[in-house]
Amino acid sequence: MQLASSGGRRLRHAALAARKHALEAERTVTRKELSAAARDAGKALDLRPAQRAVLSELVACWGEQEWERLLVWPSNDYLMSRTGLTERAIRRILRQLIDLQLIAPKDSPNGKRYAVKDLAGQVVDAFGFDLTPIYARRGDWAVMLMEQKQLREVQKRAFDEVTICRRAAEEALAALAAHFPEVDRTEFEGELKTLQARTPARSKVTLPADLLEAWQLLRTHAEEAFYNAGNAGLRVRHSDNNNGSPSEPCNKGFPKKAGAVLPTEQPPDHLSPKLILEACPTLGDYDQPVRDLADIVSAGRYLRAALGAHESAWAEAMEDIGTVRAALAVIYTLQLYEDDVARNGGKSRIKNPGGYFRALTRMVKSGKIDLAVELLAMRRRRMS
Structure with missing residues (x-):
């Protein structure tokens, strides 16, 4: 059996639930506060633009009366003129807002919306829509917005x-x-x-x-x-028992540890990308221009994979010796490996470049070698 409230409107469970929401005792609400609660409700419930437009117009009709309920009574014609929607759309959206427990209908005996005035002409009551749930449920909107965030x-x-x-x-x-x-x-x-x-x-x-x-x-x-x-297909960890300079991997014929920087060379703290390119032509495998330290870092991060070094080795190097020196260590190790391959007919005595990179990083961290000095020495040998 279909129940109906006064005025012929069908009774909806959501309307009864919305009526149970009330303001705190002696609470006064401004239009600004009600508008803020309506905006939060629109975001929390993900209302469509048309629904937000109608809700916004209902809120705009609130006259800040000091009543227990926030009542407004705009006609459908007024809402149509303000929103540009058809009457059918207005009716549908009002039903949807009721089902969402945002508003509650307060119907008059004849189904019309109007204000009730006393003998002095003051508005003391009204029939239309109750906006109290919008403001009373502001805690719900805050929780929903936090969950969405x-x-x-x-x-x-x-x-x-x-x-x-x-x-x-x-x-x-x-x-x-x-x-x-x-x-x-x-x-x-x-x-x-x-x-x-x-x-x-x-x-x-x-x-x-x-x-x-x-x-x-x-x-x-x-x-x-x-x-x-x-790693030539070997699934073994690199055993780091090389305590000498990286210029002498395995102590088998590689150049001796680099000496001091020559007076004609740049100070170690000011290695230019041009100088690094001259020392390590393998940097050309990085298909981007190398113009500054940022490009050096990008090249080192990219070429790290060419060593077969795990990403954890790169992370460890950045933490231990800094990002720039970690990139230089990658480039330097790769150049040592390729130089050794060129000298030994396609074979290298560095069997695990990734593990060698880890060893190099630890030696740089301990102060046993200076990467800048090694790079300058490598450049000197290449240019001679």
Whole structure:
């Protein structure tokens, strides 16, 4: 059986629930406070523009009367003129606002909306809509907005991590193709394309639950493939028993530790990118111009994968000796390795460049060697 309230309006459960919301005792509400609560409600409930427009006009009708309920009585014609919506749309949106427990109807005997005045002409009551729930539920809006903010932050971090994993996987596969083209990358590249197709745009609110894990797994496998290829397929940790200068790896015929900087050379603290390029031509493998220290750091971060050094080695180097010297250590180690390959007919006595990079970093940290001096000496030998 359909129940109906006065005026022929069908009784709605939400309307009864909204009526239960009340203001605190002797509480007065300004239009500014009510408008702020309405804006928060619109954000918390993700109201559509038309719904927000009608709600805003209802709030604008509040005359700041000192009543127990926040009553307004605009006609549909007035709301139509203010919003540009049709009467049918106005009626539909009012029902929706009631169902959301934002407003509660207060119907007159004839279904009209109007104010009730006393003999002195003062408005003492009204029939129309009760906006009390909007303000009384402001705590609900605050909680909902906080939850939405936390959800957005979680999603942002998840998308950021996906981006990091995607770039790292692409970097590892590009390095694998450049340095070890004989390694089969078909499976990795197929998985990369599949994950790229599955990854939604950042504008989407949710990220599939298993997608981040899949990106992390692809990154790990791609980097491990590159690491193992650079380590001649050996799955063993590098044993660091080399305590000498990095110019003498394994003490087997490499140049002696560099001496002091010559008077005609630049001071070690002011190594220019040009000088580093002259000392380490392998820097040309970085396909971007190297004009300043920022470019040196970018090149070192990029070429780190060419050594087969794990990302943790790069992180350790940055923490121990600083970002710039970590990049210089990568470039210097790669140049030593390539020089040794050139001198020994395609073979190098540095079997694990990634492990050698770790050893070099620790020697720089302990003060056993000075990278700037070593680079200047390498340049001097190359220029002579």
